[in-house]
Amino acid sequence: MKTTKGLAIVAVALLAQVALAQPQTDVEVTKGQDQTTVKGFTKMTATVVGIDRATRTVTLKTRQGKVVELEVTEEARNFDQIALGDVVTVAYSESLTVSLMKEKGTASHTEQGTEQRSAAGAKPGGKVGREVTIVADVVAVNHKAKTVTLKGPKGNTVDLKVEDPERLNRIKKGDQVEAVYTEALAISVEPAGK
Template identity: 65%
Template sequence: MKANHVIVAMVVLMAGCPALAQPQTTVDVTKAPGSATVVGTAKVTATIVAIERETRTVTLKDAKGKVVQVEVGEEARNFDQLKIGDVVTTEYREAISLSLSKTSGPRSATERVIENRAAPGAKPGGTIGREITVMADVIAVNSKEKTVTLKGPQGNIVDVHVEDPEQIKHVRKGDQVEVVYTEAVAISVTPGAVK
């Protein structure tokens, strides 16, 4: 399964399922001269209350008692290691980093897939994600509105809000900037408490 499909499926699971609709979320912003990074994380924890091995379906229950069924694909290793009472934690992390430092060269975009599956015999889990790096041209700077307009490698134009006026002072029309976007989903399973 492609990384994009797994990421989209997990985001839909976390955001769309009524049982998992209230994730713990955090947003962190860091600034430095000429750059800024925003990282958002959503974390959902649920307990396995039923397992249908024939259909690879797991029933999860969150702390508020809401229940959802999830079909676990064949690409997930070690399905047989799951047990009722195990705790499943899903964490979705998204970050965007904008470096307003001047660079040179043609507009470009590169994508790197990050994948780490559970070792054979371990509890199911792993991380899958992607990192996209874009070199974009600055086509407009609006200090009053605190925006920088960027043109990407496919000709798409995006307005980026720059909160810090000190950062926008160093950017001019015709400059190039680097934008790095990453997203990842990490799933871990820990044994439930022994009763």
Template identity: 60%
Template structure:
């Protein structure tokens, strides 16, 4: 089924600069089965805590490449008082998109559910937060010459999806449904450093 190979890397690149990090370790993977494509991507950044301002809950981090960034840690983050200068902070961003065909018709739908896991009391700060979005879109046009399928989502937006394998277009027709499941999560972990 259709999927833009650049989707995951672009989303990761959009996220990483926003966080102020430089040169993350980025891995992507695309797998295909009959009528289904899954793309996954992971970006990982490791930094060392070089300063902590407890009253303002500001932490200064330095990557191996020498990039320094200040990060404000919100009150929702547990165990802030466990942080120490020299601790290693790992931020990992995971994203996955699966697109598959579902024969039939019906309304376009979208459901979103949050994903959250926080560090336990007394443990080093960390956890994971994210979301999973499941959407069903209606096929509104098929262009076999251009190898595109146009789908209309629940908010009325129409998106053209490139289909790399022409054989996958043989059974796609107007009125079919496409289901997409998108997940994204940011995980942060802290490991003790040498301390300073």
């Protein structure tokens, strides 16, 4: 899990700095009778314009001209493979699917993670991801306010807005809802001109 944290820290720093540089972002919404899925994808690229091997610092420049300096942690494998002109790509995707369950079960919460680092001697990079599944009980439906109150496995409640009256009419107290949230982050470094 140490690798995941190291890669995530690098990615968050890069995302925070480069986000102002107008990343490519796509959002897709899919609605079924008893299920809705929202998917989002963001991709950003920058070119390596400076490397300080002593401090493990890389200077990146976005296509829009924004310059960012990042310190790369020891957990990031293959730092010595980075070269001037390399292109760093960060891709982040997430999705949320909310489904009305047909069969009643027990409120629950599960989470699983994945991680993958580049091979030794290759350009730095890797992928981290996780999937969280929550089954919650419908404890109230307010047609006037267009809300559904859900109670999770730890007893916490949340009110969700349901704009579609047809969907709201299909939900009743005692039903269960399953929410599956997935996210993945990939960082790759490619030689210039590739």
